[in-house]
Amino acid sequence: MTTVESSAARPGRIARAATIYGFLTLAALVTLFPLIWTALGSFKPGVEVLLPTLFPRNPTLSNYTSLLGGEDFYRYFVNSVAIAVFSVAGNVLLCSMVGYALAKLAFPGKRLVLGAVLITIMVPGVVMFVPLFITVNGLGLTNSYGGMIVPFLVGAGGVFLFRQFLLDIPDELLEAARIDGAGEFRIFFRVVLPLCGPALATIGLLTFMSTWNNLLWPLVVAQSKELYTLPVALAFLSQGDGTINYGVMFAGSVLTIAPIVLVFLFLQRYFISGIATTGIK
Known part of the structure; x- marks a missing residue:
């Protein structure tokens, strides 16, 4: 009886764990998104920084060379x-x-x-x-x-x-x-x-x-x-x-x-x- 109840409860525990980890992953992504945007934006040239795209189309180090120059x-x-x-x-x-x-x-x-x-x-x-x-x-x-x-x-x-x-x-x-x-x-x-x-x-x-x-x-x-x-x-x-x-x-x-x-x-x-x-x- 205990084994049957345990087997029946296992999918519920897995679902709860998946929900919790999914929520935590989403919260982490929302928190880190500004940092990710900043890091990727630092490789964008010129006006491309203002475009609503996450990844740079033409990656460049010109921003870093200009800053460190x-x-x-x-x-x-x-x-x-x-x-x-x-x-x-x-x-x-x-x-x-x-x-x-x-x-x-x-x-x-x-x-x-x-x-x-x-x-x-x-x-x-x-x-x-x-x-x-x-x-x-x-x-x-x-x-x-x-x-x-x-x-x-x-x-x-x-x-x-x-x-x-x-x-x-x-x-x-x-x-x-x-x-x-x-x-x-x-x-x-x-x-x-x-x-x-x-x-x-x-x-x-x-x-x-x-x-x-x-x-x-x-x-x-x-x-x-x-x-x-x-x-x-x-x-x-x-x-x-x-x-x-x-x-x-x-x-x-x-x-x-x-x-x-x-x-x-x-x-x-x-x-x-x-x-x-x-x-x-």
Whole structure:
């Protein structure tokens, strides 16, 4: 009887599974379609970019050669890499240190600091834009790499993520290190950080993505062309004679997206583990 019921239910399970996977495949295609259109459009010459066709009729690399032909593009790329690397390093180090203090240390005002972190997460970034620019301008950091890096060396979201992750580390492990005579800095660098791989990868990837794609802040702070990042430069390079060169814009978008995709593919296992461990939705 059980075998008969199982055989009768099997087609239903297969149908449900096929429906679910079909829906997920369709959702993935809809999500990826703009990226596919951009990638294929970067190989279309001239006005063919504006035609409602997915695949290029006469594939060409002219958009890439036009974009890479100037020395300025490499300067913009180096600027983006430098700003992203320093921002990631700062967030990984400083967010982990503050998160460790909030999770494992006792000090006066700890609840107030945690409350300030949570409030900062709730405040939209655009609200802080003008006060942040006034502060940076007052410190004389406009039109400099420091002005684009220093304000984002530590983020409230990263602090909260590290705190949540470090709460799961047993206090007994830290007490054992203290009994052996280790100080807090030694405990942090020798005991805590090696256990924070998923959290470090998650913060590193999120910081890299937000910094690499940032357009508005570098556009305002970088007042000279030599300090432009890729998103800012792409907004100007895609225009010529008052018209938008969509082919060059698509090629630049592909070259801008590629590093993010590569970094994510390299860190995706740790990223997913970090998100699942901290319970961030």
